[in-house]
Amino acid sequence: RKEVEQDPGPFNVPEGATVAFNCTYSNSASQSFFWYRQDCRKEPKLLMSVYSSGNEDGRFTAQLNRASQYISLLIRDSKLSDSATYLCVVRSSASKIIFGSGTRLSIRP
Amino acid sequence: SQTIHQWPATLVQPVGSPLSLECTVEGTSNPNLYWYRQAAGRGLQLLFYSVGIGQISSEVPQNLSASRPQDRQFILSSKKLLLSDSGFYLCAWSARPANEKLFFGSGTQLSVL
Numbered sequence: 001r002k003e004v005e006q007d008p009g010p011f012n013v014p015e016g017a018t019v020a021f022n023c024t025y026s027n028s029a030s031q032s033f034f035w036y037r038q039d040c041r042k043e044p045k046l047l048m049s050v051y052s053s054g055n056e057d058g059r060f061t062a063q064l065n066r067a068s069q070y071i072s073l074l075i076r077d078s079k080l081s082d083s084a085t086y087l088c089v090v091r092s093s094a095s096k097i098i099f100g101s102g103t104r105l106s107i108r109p
Numbered sequence: 110s111q112t113i114h115q116w117p118a119t120l121v122q123p124v125g126s127p128l129s130l131e132c133t134v135e136g137t138s139n140p141n142l143y144w145y146r147q148a149a150g151r152g153l154q155l156l157f158y159s160v161g162i163g164q165i166s167s168e169v170p171q172n173l174s175a176s177r178p179q180d181r182q183f184i185l186s187s188k189k190l191l192l193s194d195s196g197f198y199l200c201a202w203s204a205r206p207a208n209e210k211l212f213f214g215s216g217t218q219l220s221v222l
Contacts, residue, residue, distance in 0.1 A: 034210075097158070
């Protein structure tokens, strides 16, 4: 079983739609969680950290469920510029950082 | 400010040839260092990480190796490349003690022919 699993998509949604991504992780001792965004053949960039209480940054909301070992990302009022691959990232130990395989999102006009 | 340099940006190598990719970090001390590989259309696969000079953890046993001869230098090597080694190689660092953010280099696109 992979340490971090994501739905690969692709998700193809119209501009203005709300879209949600899910991610599960296998190591219950994992310490911290993030969402990264990657544009085609570029390096990933941190989108947001995920905190136990849930957190919001503008149109983006991230949630963590430690009991179910589940992380989610919600994008509201999606823009064309949101088209990218979204990577779920888990720090499974102090130094080991694992990426999910990514979920491709395409926003259509 | 901290910066990370990774080179070369692109590389075309024949099967069976050696490989050396270098990554250096500036503006920080004692970073955790990482090598990831991304095959076309796939996610990032953790290859190696290092918490200090000479300390290398290998995630994927294969024909690649990594070394950390200096605190802020991380090298990915192979003695003989395989076709399956083609991909986008990314070096990254994070601060210690554990910090959430990974800072990435701009990547090396390796094509093995």
